[in-house]
Amino acid sequence: MKILSAEQLSQADKETIKKQEISSEGLMERAATLVFNEIHKRLEGAPIPIKIFCGIGNNGGDGLVIARHLVQHGYHVNVYIVNYSDKRSDDFLSNYEKLKEVTDDWPEMIKNEANFPEIRTGDFVIDAIFGIGLNRPIEGWVAKLVEHINNSQAFTLAIDMPSGLFSDKAPGENASIIEADFTLSFQTPKLVFFLPATMDYVGNLQILDIGLDKQFLAKVDSNYRLINKEEAIQLYKPRKTNTHKGDYGHALIIGGSYGKIGSVLLTATSALRTGSGLCSLYIPKCGYDIVQTALPEAMVLTDKENHLLNAYPNTFDADVVCFGMGVGTSNKAKAALEDLLNSVNSPVVIDADGLNLLAQNKSLIDLLPENSVLTPHPGELQRLIGSWKDDFEKLELVRSFSKKYKIIVVVKGAHSFIIQGDNVYINNSGNPGMATAGSGDVLSGVITSLIGQGYDPVIASILGVFLHGRSGDIAAKEMGFEGVLAGEIASNMGKAIKELYT
Numbered sequence: 098m099k100i101l102s103a104e105q106l107s108q109a110d111k112e113t114i115k116k117q118e119i120s121s122e123g124l125m126e127r128a129a130t131l132v133f134n135e136i137h138k139r140l141e142g143a144p145i146p147i148k149i150f151c152g153i154g155n156n157g158g159d160g161l162v163i164a165r166h167l168v169q170h171g172y173h174v175n176v177y178i179v180n181y182s183d184k185r186s187d188d189f190l191s192n193y194e195k196l197k198e199v200t201d202d203w204p205e206m207i208k209n210e211a212n213f214p215e216i217r218t219g220d221f222v223i224d225a226i227f228g229i230g231l232n233r234p235i236e237g238w239v240a241k242l243v244e245h246i247n248n249s250q251a252f253t254l255a256i257d258m259p260s261g262l263f264s265d266k267a268p269g270e271n272a273s274i275i276e277a278d279f280t281l282s283f284q285t286p287k288l289v290f291f292l293p294a295t296m297d298y299v300g301n302l303q304i305l306d307i308g309l310d311k312q313f314l315a316k317v318d319s320n321y322r323l324i325n326k327e328e329a330i331q332l333y334k335p336r337k338t339n340t341h342k343g344d345y346g347h348a349l350i351i352g353g354s355y356g357k358i359g360s361v362l363l364t365a366t367s368a369l370r371t372g373s374g375l376c377s378l379y380i381p382k383c384g385y386d387i388v389q390t391a392l393p394e395a396m397v398l399t400d401k402e403n404h405l406l407n408a409y410p411n412t413f414d415a416d417v418v419c420f421g422m423g424v425g426t427s428n429k430a431k432a433a434l435e436d437l438l439n440s441v442n443s444p445v446v447i448d449a450d451g452l453n454l455l456a457q458n459k460s461l462i463d464l465l466p467e468n469s470v471l472t473p474h475p476g477e478l479q480r481l482i483g484s485w486k487d488d489f490e491k492l493e494l495v496r497s498f499s500k501k502y503k504i505i506v507v508v509k510g511a512h513s514f515i516i517q518g519d520n521v522y523i524n525n526s527g528n529p530g531m532a533t534a535g536s537g538d539v540l541s542g543v544i545t546s547l548i549g550q551g552y553d554p555v556i557a558s559i560l561g562v563f564l565h566g567r568s569g570d571i572a573a574k575e576m577g578f579e580g581v582l583a584g585e586i587a588s589n590m591g592k593a594i595k596e597l598y599t
């Protein structure tokens with residue numbers, strides 16, 4: 098699903114108004130009625146006190162439409178106009194008049210702190226103060242109102258966006274932002290809904306298709322895409338009947354050190370569970386018995402060193418090589434990575450200490466083959482590219498890093514971002530149960546396996562991150578978030594793949 102900017106959404110609005118011969122007020126009516134339907138479906142007429150806070154732009158206009166429908170369906174509604182300016186939008190004004198036709202309870206005007214209503218824990222608050230039109234941080238008494246709503250503990254539904262968030266830039270430090278429990282957003286998700294610093298304000302997210310012009314939406318260019326099942330299934334290549342293990346790639350996993358053999362084991366298990374035809378490991382001698390016992394399906398080559406890796410088996414012919422988990426950052430490990438990068442002629446995935454070695458020895462980054470995949474978590478990323486002031490600067494830094502070295506970067510997190518040059522793919526599967534030791538090792542195994550099976554590295558990264566998240570979701574359904582082990586994310590991979598097409 099494309100993620101559009103506020104400007105693109107306004108263009109889509111205009112295009113829709115022109116093509117569908119609908120007025121902007123008609124479009125507001127359509128969008129806000131869909132919101133009302135969602136609320137009505139859940140509340141089923143319950144006599145809960147509903148407090149709607151409306152700004153004076155079109156987000157406020159949506160709030161007024163929702164209020165009118167709620168009143169007409171017998172709900173207990175109080176409407177508050179957050180009168181931060183006198184420049185009311187036309188559609189706000191006409192819906193203000195329409196609301197007055199259905200109720201004798203006039204909206205209350207909020208002009209300063211003295212006008213704030215009491216909000217009780219059991220109230221249902223609707224935030225229609227600001228939407229995509231916010232162009233500067235919320236200040237003064239409006240900021241205090243946001244704080245008042247947030248402090249109330251009442252269930253809060255944000256319309257289009259939690260007020261205080263910009264759709265396309267960082268909110269700045271100490272910004273006043275509504276902490277929504279639920280956000281009903283129009284037509285496309287907004288980028289800030291997925292960034293680490295702002296995602297928590299959104300709560301549960303639902304996107305409402307408000308029927309904006311399909312042609313415009315199809316042709317508009319966006320560098321940002323959200324990856325759900327619909328997108329993932331299009332990337333998946335089903336197996337053919339008449340095939341053999343040689344058709345599904347030979348993955349070589351290199352890593353491990355004394356006490357950290359489990360990491361490579363997880364990666365190899367995950368590669369085999371994702372469908373690698375063959376999987377070999379290259380590990381220090383101390384891991385030999387462990388791997389052969391725990392994963393008899395894998396083949397094992399050992400370094401001449403006992404506890405640490407020091408070389409790369411450069412006569413080995415693999416379809417893809419994954420390097421880094423558990424190798425440590427010793428000079429010996431550095432020599433192994435250097436050896437690999439100087440002689441490898443297959444695609445490469447670098448994770449964990451492999452990334453730390455690159456960060457410590459920046460000249461090695463130049464040796465990465467084109468389209469190599471790097472899978473840093475935020476700590477490893479910072480070591481590689483330096484620090485950033487906000488999520489938007491981070492995205493810019495990763496993009497230029499990706500362009501400079503012609504590589505793919507998977508920035509891991511609650512929503513992982515797959516970045517290749519200007520293109521950013523945002524994963525929408527997974528859960529906090531995956532915040533557990535070794536789940537990153539499992540991810541490298543998935544991506545490595547898919548590359549070995551012939552997927553283009555960027556496709557392997559997008560599909561791999563999605564499947565990893567789905568597998569984590571399957572594991573969490575059975576074990577609960579706290580109970581998930583990384584090995585179970587690997588074990589459930591087949592089910593995650595099967596779920597794509599069933």
Ligand SMILES: NC(=O)C1=CN([C@@H]2O[C@H](COP(=O)(O)OP(=O)(O)OC[C@H]3O[C@@H](n4cnc5c(N)ncnc54)[C@H](O)[C@@H]3O)[C@@H](O)[C@H]2O)[C@@H](O)CC1
Pocket residue numbers: 106107109110124125128152153154155156157158159181182186226227228229230231232233234235236256257258283284307309
């Ligand atoms: N296609 C769509 O996306 C549709 C959007 N609609 C609604 O329209 C909203 C956008 O409406 P508007 O463009 O009127 O903007 P908003 O209602 O988000 O904001 C109102 C106005 O407040 C002013 N403002 C911005 N920041 C301020 C601040 N910090 N302090 C004081 N004033 C500030 C700006 O002039 C802005 O236009 C969307 O979020 C959505 O709720 C719907 O009504 C219909 C369809």
Ligand SMILES: Nc1ncnc2c1ncn2[C@@H]1O[C@H](COP(=O)(O)OP(=O)(O)O)[C@@H](O)[C@H]1O
Pocket residue numbers: 474509510511512513526527528529530531532533534535536537538539540565
């Ligand atoms: N809250 C979360 N929601 C979704 N996915 C998560 C969450 N926390 C972690 N993950 C995923 O789990 C993996 C953790 O990787 P990493 O930090 O490298 O762990 P480790 O080093 O222990 O293997 C990443 O793929 C990340 O996207």
Ligand SMILES: [K+]
Pocket residue numbers: 156224225226227228255256257258259260
């Ligand atoms: K809002």
